[in-house]
Every structure is written in structure tokens, then in C-alpha cells.
Amino acid sequence: MSYLDGGRKLPKDTRSCVGGFRYEGHKKQLRPRYAQSEIGEPFIPKFSAIASEGQKIAPPNEDWADNTTVLTGMTTDSYTMEEKVLYAPPMSRVVGRKCSRFVWLLASTLLCIISVVSAPIMSALPIIAPQFGFSMPVIQCDVDCEGLLFLMAIKTIFLVIAIGVLYWRKAMADMPRLYFVRAALTFLVMFILFAFWLFYIVRIMFERYDNYKYIVSYSTSLLDALLWTHYLSVVLLELRRLRSQFIVTIVRDPDGEMHTLNIGAGSIQEAATEILRFYTTRFSSFNIHLDNARQTAVAKQSGMQGGTAGFKMYNIEQFGGQETVSEVNTRALMEAAARRRIGGYNEVMQEELDFEKRVKKRKYRLMAATEDAFAHVQNSADGNGQKTGMNNQMDSLTAAQNVFTWIVRPLTKYLKTTRLQSRHPSAEVTRHIERCLTLKLSHRTFLQRFFSDRIPHRENITESKWSVICDESVSSGVQHGTYLVLKSHNSDVDYGVQLVCTISSIPFFNLTEQAKSGSEKFSLKISNESAV
Numbered sequence: 001m002s003y004l005d006g007g008r009k010l011p012k013d014t015r016s017c018v019g020g021f022r023y024e025g026h027k028k029q030l031r032p033r034y035a036q037s038e039i040g041e042p043f044i045p046k047f048s049a050i051a052s053e054g055q056k057i058a059p060p061n062e063d064w065a066d067n068t069t070v071l072t073g074m075t076t077d078s079y080t081m082e083e084k085v086l087y088a089p090p091m092s093r094v095v096g097r098k099c100s101r102f103v104w105l106l107a108s109t110l111l112c113i114i115s116v117v118s119a120p121i122m123s124a125l126p127i128i129a130p131q132f133g134f135s136m137p138v139i140q141c142d143v144d145c146e147g148l149l150f151l152m153a154i155k156t157i158f159l160v161i162a163i164g165v166l167y168w169r170k171a172m173a174d175m176p177r178l179y180f181v182r183a184a185l186t187f188l189v190m191f192i193l194f195a196f197w198l199f200y201i202v203r204i205m206f207e208r209y210d211n212y213k214y215i216v217s218y219s220t221s222l223l224d225a226l227l228w229t230h231y232l233s234v235v236l237l238e239l240r241r242l243r244s245q246f247i248v249t250i251v252r253d254p255d256g257e258m259h260t261l262n263i264g265a266g267s268i269q270e271a272a273t274e275i276l277r278f279y280t281t282r283f284s285s286f287n288i289h290l291d292n293a294r295q296t297a298v299a300k301q302s303g304m305q306g307g308t309a310g311f312k313m314y315n316i317e318q319f320g321g322q323e324t325v326s327e328v329n330t331r332a333l334m335e336a337a338a339r340r341r342i343g344g345y346n347e348v349m350q351e352e353l354d355f356e357k358r359v360k361k362r363k364y365r366l367m368a369a370t371e372d373a374f375a376h377v378q379n380s381a382d383g384n385g386q387k388t389g390m391n392n393q394m395d396s397l398t399a400a401q402n403v404f405t406w407i408v409r410p411l412t413k414y415l416k417t418t419r420l421q422s423r424h425p426s427a428e429v430t431r432h433i434e435r436c437l438t439l440k441l442s443h444r445t446f447l448q449r450f451f452s453d454r455i456p457h458r459e460n461i462t463e464s465k466w467s468v469i470c471d472e473s474v475s476s477g478v479q480h481g482t483y484l485v486l487k488s489h490n491s492d493v494d495y496g497v498q499l500v501c502t503i504s505s506i507p508f509f510n511l512t513e514q515a516k517s518g519s520e521k522f523s524l525k526i527s528n529e530s531a532v
Contacts, residue, residue, distance in 0.1 A: 118197070120219070126212060142213070152216060166230065175270075193222075241264035245265050246262070248263055248271065252497060253500060254291060259283065265478065267474065267476060268470055271482075276466060284453030285454050288495045363451065367447060370407050374437075432449060433446065465488070468487075469484060469486075471483070478503055483502055
């Protein structure tokens with residue numbers, strides 16, 4: 001730090017600030033300019049130019065304020081409440097994952113086909129094998145054998161229907177980890193088929209067993225085993241989840257809407273799938289544009305664009321270098337920012353009330369204009385059919401366009417206030433009006449699309465991208481206290497949404513019976529102060 005001075009003395013009434021201290025010429029002593037913080041450390045570190053190594057300071061002169069230049073590093077440390085990126089966003093579906101899913105579908109389809117045709121092939125091989133040069137004894141099938149063949153055909157049809165109902169359907173979700181229960185059932189079916197075919201080839205084909213009734217009975221036993229395996233899969237995949245064992249508290253970030261859901265036993269990824277299905281059907285639509293607009297308006301109204309806006313740290317000891325401010329000073333800044341934010345609740349409340357007032361005013365204006373337009377169109381249609389000629393009649397599209405022209409101004413103002421103009425294009429609104437007029441629906445039914453919490457989607461959403469964040473592996477079972485976060489990675493619908501889920505178990509209810517009190521007689525107590 002250097003000073004440009006002329007060596008003159010400082011007058012008694014002249015005071016100047018150097019290095020965080022205030023010089024007083026008439027007392028010749030240094031007094032700290034900045035007080036200690038409540039935590040115990042000053043916001044600016046103590047600095048003494050005289051005690052610095054290699055620094056000599058001359059007495060300040062009378063024109064110090066005009067001719068003196070202070071050379072400092074002027075390092076500014078500012079603090080903001082920016083969001084820390086704790087988890088990197090997942091990559092989009094890569095080719096390897098598509099191939100693995102295709103291979104899994106192909107393998108499961110092939111396994112189902114083999115399970116269905118194995119029993120009929122076992123029964124038909126003793127008859128077909130001699131035609132290919134494989135010697136087999138003569139086949140004799142009596143009445144009991146024909147009854148077993150008929151029973152095998154019925155069980156095969158039942159197995160085809162059962163597989164089609166349970167497995168031949170579109171999957172609801174693509175899970176990040178291995179679905180352990182489904183994989184275990186798949187390996188069980190493979191083991192059953194391998195064991196039955198191995199026994200059939202070794203003991204029947206190679207030994208040329210001649211009892212065809214036993215061969216048909218053996219094939220029917222394979223169908224019985226597959227049907228019981230299918231029943232086991234119904235219990236593990238479907239019925240196990242129907243018995244409620246856990247309560248999931250779902251809170252949507254950033255608007256804080258909360259709902260609860262009852263789920264059964266299963267893995268974390270299964271629970272995440274059920275939570276997403278519940279969120280899609282039960283939660284209101286999230287409007288990111290309205291949320292951002294309201295936050296911006298509240299921040300401007302209360303002057304709180306940042307958590308610590310207006311607080312800066314100046315380091316005048318360093319010459320162009322960077323010095324990290326201590327944690328104590330950082331905590332003091334955060335406490336000051338919190339006190340200032342708490343003091344601005346009045347502005348936030350006023351902004352919320354003003355917004356609700358604007359929405360209600362424009363909503364009722366839209367209702368009045370729509371009711372008037374629908375009444376005019378319906379009355380003119382009735383009058384045209386009775387009194388006037390055919391030249392004044394309108395088709396449904398023309399009538400819808402006239403109604404839209406009547407209500408376009410209040411509708412536009414309402415949609416701009418609620419930030420929904422991008423979700424309701426004019427062509428869709430006209431088509432909706434035409435449908436309501438054709439079916440003779442009321443104006444309240446027409447307006448329900450704009451007043452509802454559920455925003456209609458113009459396009460068919462084939463895939464919704466989410467990621468699950470949990471401390472445990474998502475293939476592990478759900479337990480009490482499990483905490484997971486579901487992050488949305490959609491571009492338009494549910495943009496920026498996070499579902500914070502807390503899982504708690506339903507307690508065991510110890511219910512006992514208590515006998516009713518035997519005394520059923522009552523007495524009336526009247527005192528002198530009682531009002532009769």
C-alpha cells in the first residue's frame with residue numbers, strides 16, 4: 001500500500017480512513033472503524049500498515065483526501081444462494097439400452113412360445129419320429145389316452161390365455177436395475193423346461209418307451225407345472241402389491257403440493273413406478289411459466305433478488321490475489337440476509353393477494369362474456385329455425401368462430417394472467433367451442449377446460465423421462481424411513497419438477513374390546529346460580 005503525500009501535517013479537524021482504521025490528527029491514536037460481529041470476528045480482518053513487513057508510512061498531510069491514492073487488491077467476495085448441482089442429469093437412452101430391451105423382449109417371447117408348444121410336441125414326437133428314420137414302438141391310444149389328450153388341449157388353451165393376459169401388454173416403465181422377481185420367475189420357467197425335456201429325451205426317446213398313455217400324462221404334467229408357475233407369478237407380481245403396507249408422502253418441488261399414497265411390498269424402483277402413475281393421475285398440472293413469473297414479481301416487490309444481495313466483502317490486504325473469507329464471516333452474512341428476508345413478508349403477502357384478485361376479476365369477466373355469447377348463439381339458432389329464412393342460418397364452425405370473436409379479448413387476458421396461452425391455441429379453442437355448441441353444452445362446461453387444475457395436452461406423450469435418487473440401491477426392498485427423490489427431465493410437461501418421497505410403514509393395530517359402562521342413570525344438578 002503506497003501513499004502520495006507531500007510531507008505536510010494533518011489538521012486537527014481532518015479525519016481519514018486507512019486500512020480499516022480511522023485516523024484522528026488531534027489525538028494521534030488509532031480507533032477501529034468496524035465493530036466486532038456478534039459471532040466474535042470482525043467482517044474485515046484487522047490490518048496495521050505500521051506493523052507490516054517492509055512497509056513504512058509517512059504522517060498524512062492536510063490534502064490527503066485530494067492527492068492520496070490507495071492501491072489495494074480490491075478483491076470482492078460476494079455470496080449468492082445459487083443451487084448446487086449435487087447430481088448430474090442422466091444421459092438419454094443410448095443404443096445399448098435399446099438393444100438390451102429388444103433382446104429381453106425377444107427372449108421372453110421365445111420362452112413363452114416354447115412353454116406353450118412343449119407339451120404338444122412331446123405328445124406328437126412318438127408319432128412323427130418314425131417318419132424321419134427314428135425307430136419307435138407302435139403307438140396305441142385307448143379311451144383314457146384320448147381323454148388325456150383332450151385335457152392337454154384344454155390346459156394349453158388356458159396357458160395361452162393366462163400368458164396373454166398377464167405378460168402380453170405394454171410395460172408401464174423401464175426400470176434402471178434388474179427386476180429381481182421377474183428374472184427369478186424367468187429362470188424358474190427355464191429350469192422346468194430344461195428338466196422336463198432332459199428327462200423326456202433320456203428316458204422316453206432314447207429308451208424307446210412304448211406306453212403312449214404315460215407319455216401324454218407326462219406332457220400334461222409339464223402343463224400343470226407351467227400353470228402353477230403362472231399362478232405364482234400372479235401372486236408375486238400383482239397380488240403382493242395390493243396389500244397396503246407403507247404410506248408414501250409425496251411433496252412436489254417447487255410449489256409444495258402434497259399427497260399421500262398407500263403401496264404394498266416391493267422394490268424401490270417398483271414403488272417409484274407406482275408413485276409416478278399416482279402423480280400423473282392425481283396431482284394438478286404444474287405450470288412452470290406461472291411459477292417463474294410469480295417468483296420474479298415477488299422478488300421485485302420485496303427487493304430480494306438474491307439471498308444475500310447487497311452484501312459484499314472487500315479485502316484490502318491482498319494485492320490482486322484471492323483470499324477466502326472465513327466461515328464465521330460467511331455465516332454472519334447469511335444470518336443478516338435471513339433477517340432481511342423475514343422482514344419482507346408484507347410485500348410477499350401483498351403480491352399474492354393482488355395476483356389472486358387479478359385472476360378472479362378476469363375469470364368472472366370471462367364467465368360473463370362467455371355466458372352472453374352462448375346465450376346469443378343459442379337464441380339466434382332457435383329463432384332462425386322458426387321465423388327467419390334459410391339464408392341467415394350458420395353452421396357449427398361459423399357459430400364457433402363468432403363465439404370465439406366475442407370472447408377472445410377476456411379469454412386472452414385470463415390466459416396471459418395464468419400463463420396458459422401456449423397451452424390453448426386458437427384452433428383448439430374454436431374446435432372446443434364447436435363441439436360444445438353441437439352437443440348443446442353450457443358455457444360452464446366450456447370454461448371448465450381453462451379453469452381446471454389439469455392442463456390438457458395437445459400431443460400424445462409417449463414417453464416421460466424421470467430419474468430416481470436414493471441412498472440405497474433401487475433394486476432393494478422398500479423399508480420404513482426410505483427417502484427418495486424423483487427428478488423430471490421432460491422439456492415441456494413437468495419441467496423442473498422434483499417429487500420428494502418419504503416412506504413410512506403402517507403400524508400394527510392392537511385392537512381390544514372394552515365393555516360398556518353399566519351405569520346408565522343420570523341426575524340433574526341445579527344450583528342457585530343455574531339459569532332455568
